[in-house]
Amino acid sequence: MKDSFDLLLAGTGGQGILLTSRLLMGEAIARGVPVRGAETHGMAQRGGSVVAHVRFGPCESSMVLPLGAQLLVGVDATEALRNLRFLAAAGTVLVNTPPLAFDEPSVMYYLARIRAHVITMDALELARKKGYPRSVNMLMLGLAAALPQTPFTPQGLLEAIASEIRPRFRESARAALRLGATALASGLATRHPLPGVGADTP
Amino acid sequence: MERSNEVRTLALLGNEAMGRGLVEAGCHMALAYPGTPSSEVLPAVLRFAHQEAITMHIEWCANEKVAFEQALSASYCGLRTAVIMKQVGLNVAADPLLSAAYIGVTGGFVVIVADDPGPTSSQTEQDTRLFAHFAKVPVLDPSTPDEARNMVGIAFEISERHQLPVIIRSALRVCHGRQDIQLREPVPVPRKANFPREPSRWAATPRHRFQQHLALNRKLEAISREMERDTRLNHMLNAGASPEVGIVAGGVPFAVLMDLLRRHGLHESIPILKLGASFPFPAELLRDFLSAHRHILVLEETDQLVELLLDQRQAVSGRHDGTVPREGELDAAVVGGILSDFFLRHGIIGEPWNTGQEPAAPLASLELPTRPPTLCPGCPHRASFLAIRRVGGARGIYPSDIGCYTLGVNMGAVDTAHDMGASISMAAGFYHAHALDLAQGTRKPRQIPRILATIGDSTFYHAGLPALADAVYSDARFTLVILDNRVTAMTGMQPTLPSGDRVSGAVGRSISLQETCQGLGVRWIRTVDPDDVSSMIKTLRRAVAHNQAPEGGIAVVIARRPCVIHQPDSLEYKPVKVEPERCNLCGLCIDYFGCPAISAGEHAIVIDPAICVDCGQCVHACARKAIIPASDGGTRQGATTRRPEGRSA
Numbered sequence: 001m002k003d004s005f006d007l008l009l010a011g012t013g014g015q016g017i018l019l020t021s022r023l024l025m026g027e028a029i030a031r032g033v034p035v036r037g038a039e040t041h042g043m044a045q046r047g048g049s050v051v052a053h054v055r056f057g058p059c060e061s062s063m064v065l066p067l068g069a070q071l072l073v074g075v076d077a078t079e080a081l082r083n084l085r086f087l088a089a090a091g092t093v094l095v096n097t098p099p100l101a102f103d104e105p106s107v108m109y110y111l112a113r114i115r116a117h118v119i120t121m122d123a124l125e126l127a128r129k130k131g132y133p134r135s136v137n138m139l140m141l142g143l144a145a146a147l148p149q150t151p152f153t154p155q156g157l158l159e160a161i162a163s164e165i166r167p168r169f170r171e172s173a174r175a176a177l178r179l180g181a182t183a184l185a186s187g188l189a190t191r192h193p194l195p196g197v198g199a200d201t202p
Numbered sequence: 203m204e205r206s207n208e209v210r211t212l213a214l215l216g217n218e219a220m221g222r223g224l225v226e227a228g229c230h231m232a233l234a235y236p237g238t239p240s241s242e243v244l245p246a247v248l249r250f251a252h253q254e255a256i257t258m259h260i261e262w263c264a265n266e267k268v269a270f271e272q273a274l275s276a277s278y279c280g281l282r283t284a285v286i287m288k289q290v291g292l293n294v295a296a297d298p299l300l301s302a303a304y305i306g307v308t309g310g311f312v313v314i315v316a317d318d319p320g321p322t323s324s325q326t327e328q329d330t331r332l333f334a335h336f337a338k339v340p341v342l343d344p345s346t347p348d349e350a351r352n353m354v355g356i357a358f359e360i361s362e363r364h365q366l367p368v369i370i371r372s373a374l375r376v377c378h379g380r381q382d383i384q385l386r387e388p389v390p391v392p393r394k395a396n397f398p399r400e401p402s403r404w405a406a407t408p409r410h411r412f413q414q415h416l417a418l419n420r421k422l423e424a425i426s427r428e429m430e431r432d433t434r435l436n437h438m439l440n441a442g443a444s445p446e447v448g449i450v451a452g453g454v455p456f457a458v459l460m461d462l463l464r465r466h467g468l469h470e471s472i473p474i475l476k477l478g479a480s481f482p483f484p485a486e487l488l489r490d491f492l493s494a495h496r497h498i499l500v501l502e503e504t505d506q507l508v509e510l511l512l513d514q515r516q517a518v519s520g521r522h523d524g525t526v527p528r529e530g531e532l533d534a535a536v537v538g539g540i541l542s543d544f545f546l547r548h549g550i551i552g553e554p555w556n557t558g559q560e561p562a563a564p565l566a567s568l569e570l571p572t573r574p575p576t577l578c579p580g581c582p583h584r585a586s587f588l589a590i591r592r593v594g595g596a597r598g599i600y601p602s603d604i605g606c607y608t609l610g611v612n613m614g615a616v617d618t619a620h621d622m623g624a625s626i627s628m629a630a631g632f633y634h635a636h637a638l639d640l641a642q643g644t645r646k647p648r649q650i651p652r653i654l655a656t657i658g659d660s661t662f663y664h665a666g667l668p669a670l671a672d673a674v675y676s677d678a679r680f681t682l683v684i685l686d687n688r689v690t691a692m693t694g695m696q697p698t699l700p701s702g703d704r705v706s707g708a709v710g711r712s713i714s715l716q717e718t719c720q721g722l723g724v725r726w727i728r729t730v731d732p733d734d735v736s737s738m739i740k741t742l743r744r745a746v747a748h749n750q751a752p753e754g755g756i757a758v759v760i761a762r763r764p765c766v767i768h769q770p771d772s773l774e775y776k777p778v779k780v781e782p783e784r785c786n787l788c789g790l791c792i793d794y795f796g797c798p799a800i801s802a803g804e805h806a807i808v809i810d811p812a813i814c815v816d817c818g819q820c821v822h823a824c825a826r827k828a829i830i831p832a833s834d835g836g837t838r839q840g841a842t843t844r845r846p847e848g849r850s851a
């Protein structure tokens with residue numbers, strides 16, 4: 001699938017997952033890139049699992065194929081684990097977590113086997129400290145946008161904020177996005193080393 | 203999110219895309235009853251009509267049958283009309299649908315029905331295409347949001363050409379899929395309501411119905427012939443690429459199929475017949491496709507329709523021979539497995555595909571915490587169920603209904619949730635079943651279990667009224683609690699009849715629950731605030747006494763308090779605190795009461811201030827008085843209620 005990029009956003013109700021996916025889609029449309037996606041959630045009165053699939057470039061279905069997501073953004077660590085089967089070989093997982101929460105040996109072994117890259121950031125703590133506890137999603141999105149492989153940029157998303165996010169939340173969203181975009185460089189986010197196992201392609 | 207007219211491409215949900223399609227096709231009237239995964243269509247119609255300054259009649263109706271019949275008579279008058287519902291809603295509208303096929307329509311009449319394979323938020327996985335086949339009306343089956351939008355216009359066209367209702371069956375992944383959609387200019391269809399009085403048609407007698415059935419069959423034959431050629435709906439991909447295998451696919455499985463073939467580099471080498479119209483069925487096209495390929499695979503959702511309609515199936519794999527599972531959604535993992543086996547068997551591939559099942563197997567042992575749905579913190583239903591369960595006791599019978607409050611099952615206060623409105627009829631049935639023992643002398647009056655039924659205000663007007671009238675008439679004895687939270691919460695906060703709010707923003711007449719029940723013959727009616735748990739308990743005790751009194755009867759308790767998500771400001775500030783030394787961690791408040799803010803700490807329960815909304819209900823949940831009012835006289839410190847992102851059924 002040339003020129004296509006699939007990603008998954010995983011979290012719980014109230015974390016702004018659907019808003020984040022709409023922002024990504026709005027940005028793609030502004031660039032003239034075809035985009036599809038899907039929103040899945042259970043009978044979530046509140047606090048239930050929420051997953052958004054976002055697909056850039058040519059594709060048919062609204063959902064990412066298993067082993068198809070080049071990027072998995074875990075706004076909630078448990079929800080990221082729940083959706084790990086979507087992660088592509090050599091794909092990247094961004095997890096909002098104190099690093100240890102992802103440290104289950106079977107998970108680490110699996111990730112190593114598919115040659116995944118894991119980047120962790122304690123985004124909730126960071127967001128709290130910065131005074132915008134509800135913008136964890138934007139911190140994670142900024143982190144994603146700064147990666148070289150993602151088809152969207154922090155700048156593009158900053159511009160899309162005006163049309164996708166309500167005025168009251170725009171400033172904190174912008175601030176969180178900017179901070180997230182510099183998090184790897186500034187050491188707020190870390191690449192998580194994986195155990196050396198015989199890597200194979202699933 | 204769309205504000206200016208220059209924005210011509212929008213990322214729309216499939217449901218919004220269909221709503222756009224209705225506006226673009228010049229639809230005059232759109233009516234619906236909310237239900238996941240269909241609920242976003244009607245608000246989109248409203249929004250787009252408003253943006254385009256188009257006048258339409260748009261309304262949430264009391265139920266699907268009412269919506270269907272209103273739209274139908276408007277179609278008799280020549281208007282383009284649409285009704286929207288979830289798949290089980292069509293069960294409710296089945297009666298008018300079957301007649302409408304015989305009698306036909308005048309203005310285009312489109313029925314949008316959202317199927318829920320899985321099911322994720324429905325009672326059944328029923329396949330609306332089979333319903334269409336049974337009702338003898340054409341059905342279209344989109345694979346993507348954009349196709350769903352385009353099919354709306356085609357459906358109106360077919361409907362007007364053949365004077366038949368046309369169903370668009372859209373499945374969950376199309377309804378809740380999103381895609382960039384290029385908006386088109388709405389095509390105005392100027393029509394003036396004109397009812398051509400023709401009783402022999404509209405009020406046909408059984409003898410005429412036979413003639414109408416004859417005419418209907420002819421129409422279906424004609425549509426079937428059109429479907430042979432209508433490449434907008436049915437078309438071939440990679441024709442002649444391989445004589446060995448061919449795949450017939452429609453709906454969501456078609457989209458999944460295309461992605462999988464592309465991943466494995468087979469998207470240009472496997473012949474595919476894409477069916478956008480599964481009934482009436484392009485028989486010639488299928489016959490040719492079948493004879494051109496040695497092995498055929500049929501991928502359709504959710505049940506067998508195309509497979510059943512084929513006249514010879516020896517070379518066909520699908521559900522009839524167990525190749526395709528007969529229940530559940532055909533997601534990419536499932537379809538991947540089916541394709542891998544099929545291609546392997548017929549020599550298309552040499553190695554099985556990795557469908558993502560095997561490598562992920564070690565992850566299955568992780569035992570991730572599930573997030574079962576629970577009532578929101580501060581939800582008035584939780585307080586109601588606390589009182590109901592206390593009065594009904596362990597031997598009580600608790601018939602309930604469809605809504606957020608079905609979650610009262612976690613509190614031991616919901617025994618049944620069958621179909622819309624069934625709480626009341628089932629309560630009557632439970633009573634009469636036990637009363638039979640009374641008549642036979644095998645049970646004493648006091649041995650009849652207390653029956654406390656619950657129904658929401660929206661569900662009550664949907665299908666509760668005939669049930670209540672009948673129960674009063676037959677002297678059934680039970681207490682009916684109408685959970686009046688002023689809104690259809692579970693499906694995304696649509697207005698209810700008692701609220702009097704209309705989707706257009708116009709003010710309707712609010713329908714009084716009290717007067718309705720009075721009118722239906724109920725003599726004992728009380729209204730309570732469920733958050734005042736002690737008085738609700740007292741009221742329920744009196745209600746049960748009225749049920750048991752020789753001269754008594756049915757009792758109705760209206761538990762009135764707005765949904766905290768819909769009207770967060772309605773919540774009274776009643777902070778609580780935990781007395782740790784009184785708590786023995788019995789778990790009653792966690793397992794039974796189940797407020798998400800409460801969890802077990804080391805020596806006593808703890809309340810998470812980030813989740814707690816200071817509703818004060820839990821004071822009544824603890825028998826040991828370990829949760830008590832915290833009279834700090836301050837203002838709200840804790841969480842504010844927020845609109846949930848996820849919503850359902």
Ligand code: SF4
Pocket residue numbers: 045576577578580581582583606687691692765766767768
């Ligand atoms: S959405 Fe409203 S009715 Fe539904 S559980 Fe939450 S508070 Fe209760």
Ligand code: SF4
Pocket residue numbers: 579580776777778797798799800809813814815816817818819820821
């Ligand atoms: S902990 Fe008590 S006061 Fe707080 S939301 Fe839950 S029931 Fe209401």
